[in-house]
Amino acid sequence: MLKRRSFVKKNILLNNQTNPLTFRDVTFLKFPASHWRYRIVVGPQVITVAGKEVLVHGPGKVPMQFTINHKKYKACLEPRVTLLDTLRDQFGLTGAKRVCDRAECGACTVLMNKKAMYACSVLAIEAQAAEILTVESLMRENTLHPVQQAFVDNDASQCGFCTPGFVVACSVFLDEHPSPTPEDIRRGLAGNFCRCGTYDGIKKAIAQRMQRGA
Amino acid sequence: MPDYAWPDTEHRTLIGKRIPRVDSPAKVSGQAKYTYDVRRPGMLYGKVLRCPYAHAKIISVDTSAAQKIPGVKAIHIVQQPGSTIFWAGDDVVAIAAVDEPTAEDAARVVKIEYQKLPHFVSDAEPPPNVAEPAVGPLSQIDIWDLELPEEQIAAEVRRRGVSFRATQAVLAQLRRFRMPEVIVDAIARAPYRPLTDETSGSLYQRVATETKGDPDKALVEAEVVSEGLYGCSVITHCCLESHGSIMEWPERNQLFSYMSTQGVSAIGAQLADPLNVPAANIRVHQDHIGGGFGSKFAVDRWHVAAAHLSRKAGGQPVRIMLERDAELEVAGARPSAYARVRVAAKRDGTITTWESRSWGTGGPGGGGMVPLPYIFDVPNQRKEHIAVRNNIGPGRAWRAPSHPQAAVITMGALNDLAAKLDMDPLDLWMKNLDIAGQRKETFREELGIAAELMEWKQKWQPRGQNKFGSLARGLGLSIHLWGGRGHASDCDLTIHPDGSVDIKMGTQDLGTGTRTVISVVAAETLGIPISAINLQIGDSQFPSSGVSGGSSSVGAVSASTRRAAIDARDVLFSKVGLVLNVPPDQLECVNGTVRVKNNPNNSLSWKQACSKLGVMPITVRGRNPNTVKPPDLTGSGVGGVQMAEVEVDIETGVVKVKKMVAVQDCGLIIDLKTAESQCLGALIMGISYALFEEKIMDLTSGRMLNANMQFYRLAGLADIPELVVHFMTGKGYDERGVIGLGEPPVISPGAAISTAVANAIGVSVPFLPLTPNRVLDALARKPGA
Numbered sequence: 001m002l003k004r005r006s007f008v009k010k011n012i013l014l015n016n017q018t019n020p021l022t023f024r025d026v027t028f029l030k031f032p033a034s035h036w037r038y039r040i041v042v043g044p045q046v047i048t049v050a051g052k053e054v055l056v057h058g059p060g061k062v063p064m065q066f067t068i069n070h071k072k073y074k075a076c077l078e079p080r081v082t083l084l085d086t087l088r089d090q091f092g093l094t095g096a097k098r099v100c101d102r103a104e105c106g107a108c109t110v111l112m113n114k115k116a117m118y119a120c121s122v123l124a125i126e127a128q129a130a131e132i133l134t135v136e137s138l139m140r141e142n143t144l145h146p147v148q149q150a151f152v153d154n155d156a157s158q159c160g161f162c163t164p165g166f167v168v169a170c171s172v173f174l175d176e177h178p179s180p181t182p183e184d185i186r187r188g189l190a191g192n193f194c195r196c197g198t199y200d201g202i203k204k205a206i207a208q209r210m211q212r213g214a
Numbered sequence: 215m216p217d218y219a220w221p222d223t224e225h226r227t228l229i230g231k232r233i234p235r236v237d238s239p240a241k242v243s244g245q246a247k248y249t250y251d252v253r254r255p256g257m258l259y260g261k262v263l264r265c266p267y268a269h270a271k272i273i274s275v276d277t278s279a280a281q282k283i284p285g286v287k288a289i290h291i292v293q294q295p296g297s298t299i300f301w302a303g304d305d306v307v308a309i310a311a312v313d314e315p316t317a318e319d320a321a322r323v324v325k326i327e328y329q330k331l332p333h334f335v336s337d338a339e340p341p342p343n344v345a346e347p348a349v350g351p352l353s354q355i356d357i358w359d360l361e362l363p364e365e366q367i368a369a370e371v372r373r374r375g376v377s378f379r380a381t382q383a384v385l386a387q388l389r390r391f392r393m394p395e396v397i398v399d400a401i402a403r404a405p406y407r408p409l410t411d412e413t414s415g416s417l418y419q420r421v422a423t424e425t426k427g428d429p430d431k432a433l434v435e436a437e438v439v440s441e442g443l444y445g446c447s448v449i450t451h452c453c454l455e456s457h458g459s460i461m462e463w464p465e466r467n468q469l470f471s472y473m474s475t476q477g478v479s480a481i482g483a484q485l486a487d488p489l490n491v492p493a494a495n496i497r498v499h500q501d502h503i504g505g506g507f508g509s510k511f512a513v514d515r516w517h518v519a520a521a522h523l524s525r526k527a528g529g530q531p532v533r534i535m536l537e538r539d540a541e542l543e544v545a546g547a548r549p550s551a552y553a554r555v556r557v558a559a560k561r562d563g564t565i566t567t568w569e570s571r572s573w574g575t576g577g578p579g580g581g582g583m584v585p586l587p588y589i590f591d592v593p594n595q596r597k598e599h600i601a602v603r604n605n606i607g608p609g610r611a612w613r614a615p616s617h618p619q620a621a622v623i624t625m626g627a628l629n630d631l632a633a634k635l636d637m638d639p640l641d642l643w644m645k646n647l648d649i650a651g652q653r654k655e656t657f658r659e660e661l662g663i664a665a666e667l668m669e670w671k672q673k674w675q676p677r678g679q680n681k682f683g684s685l686a687r688g689l690g691l692s693i694h695l696w697g698g699r700g701h702a703s704d705c706d707l708t709i710h711p712d713g714s715v716d717i718k719m720g721t722q723d724l725g726t727g728t729r730t731v732i733s734v735v736a737a738e739t740l741g742i743p744i745s746a747i748n749l750q751i752g753d754s755q756f757p758s759s760g761v762s763g764g765s766s767s768v769g770a771v772s773a774s775t776r777r778a779a780i781d782a783r784d785v786l787f788s789k790v791g792l793v794l795n796v797p798p799d800q801l802e803c804v805n806g807t808v809r810v811k812n813n814p815n816n817s818l819s820w821k822q823a824c825s826k827l828g829v830m831p832i833t834v835r836g837r838n839p840n841t842v843k844p845p846d847l848t849g850s851g852v853g854g855v856q857m858a859e860v861e862v863d864i865e866t867g868v869v870k871v872k873k874m875v876a877v878q879d880c881g882l883i884i885d886l887k888t889a890e891s892q893c894l895g896a897l898i899m900g901i902s903y904a905l906f907e908e909k910i911m912d913l914t915s916g917r918m919l920n921a922n923m924q925f926y927r928l929a930g931l932a933d934i935p936e937l938v939v940h941f942m943t944g945k946g947y948d949e950r951g952v953i954g955l956g957e958p959p960v961i962s963p964g965a966a967i968s969t970a971v972a973n974a975i976g977v978s979v980p981f982l983p984l985t986p987n988r989v990l991d992a993l994a995r996k997p998g999a
Binding site: 078080081085088089092093094095096097098099100101102104105107134135136138139144148151152153155156157158159160161162163164167185186189190192193194195196197198199200201202203 | 313454726898
């Protein structure tokens with residue numbers, strides 16, 4: 001059962017060459033509802049679909065490996081498990097938060113191959129080939145990343161639950177737009193929401209980075 | 215007797231300055247751990263099966279298929295067959311399994327049979343004229359909402375009964391929240407009547423009628439009368455960290471819980487009864503919380519269910535965090551309030567009469583009347599409130615309960631009156647400040663400052679006359695009032711012989727800056743840097759501190775920390791005095807030294823001074839309130855003024871806020887930086903509820919249509935204009951003590967923005983949120999349109 005859809009932030013499609021099969025190709029494949037009976041770790045099966053041989057992973061647990069924050073990680077997971085849940089539940093990387101769990105709020109933003117992505121809407125199995133960076137990678141030896149420091153200076157967090165997502169989104173946004181226009185900011189950071197109302201601080205943090213060169 | 219008073223301006227090194235939030239680095243780096251982030255060894259994942267119907271009876275529950283799934287460790291039936299469900303999404307069965315996918319699989323094969331009952335989820339339509347006197351039992355929130363004199367509330371409680379069990383723990387909690395004893399006593403004796411279809415009475419219930427002065431005579435004599443419809447829809451809390459907890463039983467009779475809660479010290483007493491375990495055996499812990507806004511006071515069904523699941527699984531930790539749809543559907547809703555208002559005045563603008571017929575829903579119990587007219591105590595009044603009892607889901611306290619709704623209705627009505635009088639509303643407000651209660655002089659001063667910051671007099675134009683093409687601009691304003699006195703709070707402060715200092719308090723930091731405030735007060739009092747203080751909060755094993763609600767935390771923790779720090783400092787002085795050969799009262803703590811006043815050279819470093827303690831640390835407890843250690847360090851009763859400038863596209867109906875000004879009084883400010891953030895955040899949250907937020911119900915299915923973050927839209931970065939915050943500080947304000955700021959600034963934004971829209975387009979848009987649809991409807995109904 002493949003229950004999750006894959007969404008890619010900013011309409012940038014994931015370039016996942018090494019994975020032979022992306023989830024979209026197999027949405028029409030049906031597994032029995034009682035698939036849990038067969039939940040064992042197995043290698044991919046080869047089946048023929050529309051005259052082509054394709055590899056099918058799961059529905060049981062599949063060995064997977066990841067490159068996260070320049071380190072290798074391994075886990076056995078069902079193909080339906082998201083990257084976000086993998087980061088949080090398997091590897092203890094809880095900076096990315098689960099809020100909407102369907103690509104609406106941005107609290108789970110991570111970088112995949114330097115692009116900002118909603119980790120809640122990427123399947124872990126699809127993320128294996130990517131270079132993944134989470135908010136935990138930004139600090140260097142107890143020194144905050146300049147964007148993080150700007151967030152502190154401008155009090156751009158209150159409860160702080162949206163903050164890691166915003167920090168990651170802002171850091172990659174400023175890398176791509178060193179001197180953004182208000183329109184750039186409006187569009188570039190439209191994918192993250194805050195409930196406490198820290199946007200004023202976030203805007204000031206961005207302005208501070210612009211002055212100093214991001 | 216030591217002097218506990220706050221230091222005066224010249225002697226403040228940290229208080230009132232812009233001090234960075236102490237937990238910012240942890241939050242920006244992803245290191246701050248929230249309940250949702252905690253992973254206990256052997257933790258099981260819980261899922262809750264929720265009722266898909268808004269009103270139904272549970273006929274049967276069959277969990278046999280779920281039990282057979284490998285990895286399922288416990289199943290708990292939350293509501294047994296025979297129970298009635300009053301809102302969609304209510305908890306029925308909870309399941310714990312080794313991982314989330316397994317729990318989801320198991321939930322999918324549980325069979326529940328329901329008998330659907332007719333539901334009712336509307337609330338905005340004016341109620342029929344016949345509304346019976348309320349008969350349904352009162353919930354706790356209903357009782358808080360009753361806008362009646364104490365004796366009458368007690369009588370209502372006795373007459374209607376209560377829908378909750380009035381255990382000693384519940385009564386103690388109500389007393390902590392300062393519910394008058396006469397009402398608590400009535401609750402203790404009131405009949406327990408659980409909410410059922412039989413007890414709840416009809417859909418429309420008259421809960422309040424009140425007449426003051428002679429409204430009929432005053433209306434006849436009035437020179438100008440304005441009439442209109444105003445109100446706010448139900449909105450949700452939408453905490454980004456959903457509600458939930460991790461429950462585990464390390465011993466058969468010992469419960470340990472990580473919980474996302476606004477009241478770490480108050481949870482044990484609430485859990486004790488449903489779990490049949492002494493509160494003393496319950497430990498609650500929370501490091502950080504991802505938003506509460508009034509929705510995380512209580513122990514909810516899912517918390518109790520997680521504890522039951524853990525018990526059944528042999529004590530293994532069980533986590534239940536709500537999914538986003540459940541968070542929006544069942545974990546928090548601000549009651550709606552609507553009113554048809556008639557307000558009358560003399561030609562010079564003196565308001566003489568207020569008549570309102572209001573209604574609204576707080577869910578199955580109906581809910582109470584918001585305080586109308588808000589702030590302005592009009593001499594002649596007639597009011598009636600109808601509670602709409604429906605299946606929209608239970609209401610919860612939402613920042614400044616009832617006040618934002620009351621402000622929208624009152625300011626909207628007065629704004630229409632001003633238009634009818636051809637008056638600038640700023641002049642109308644000024645003209646009537648004499649009936650604006652105790653803070654009227656604060657309002658006068660604040661209105662002047664706000665008008666300058668907004669350039670009101672330069673920008674303001676009569677209704678509908680500031681247009682450029684399809685864009686119409688307008689200005690609006692609102693005033694608000696809040697209490698904010700500090701609750702009961704204990705603080706243990708320890709000075710160690712090596713100079714380190716730690717503080718333990720059973721309070722919590724909702725993101726409001728509680729940690730920062732405690733640290734600033736302790737550092738200021740002891741003359742040491744903030745970084746030297748090791749602060750621990752968020753555990754029920756620490757000295758208890760009240761529930762963070764009603765803006766009561768900052769006053770409380772500041773006061774108890776101040777008293778603890780002064781007492782600890784004086785113990786230290788008594789030791790150092792012997793060394794420096796001066797009486798202890800001749801010493802002061804400044805800049806990391808303990809020194810003789812007026813002789814700074816005769817000093818010890820902080821570390822040297824602390825070494826004089828010997829080998830034992832000293833721990834003292836500070837308390838709030840504490841009448842034997844005066845003065846009162848907290849205060850109550852703040853006033854604020856807000857103004858909004860908007861631009862409305864009259865072709866599309868899209869409203870944009872262009873600028874907002876907030877002028878706020880909150881007594882002595884401990885940390886200006888987090889105080890400003892609190893106001894800025896409130897303005898932003900206000901823009902969000904004024905323009906976008908609404909719990910939209912499907913009349914056919916009885917379910918919330920937008921229980922997600924795509925269609926339950928919050929304001930985004932792009933919706934935020936220039937925001938100006940000004941605090942009333944210095945003489946006349948600082949000496950009032952520390953007063954909370956969580957609620958006041960979130961009261962006025964809706965009213966300021968809606969009155970600005972009316973000024974822009976020439977007609978009031980009756981109900982918030984001010985969606986394009988509603989704006990266009992109002993324009994179409996405008997006379998002469």
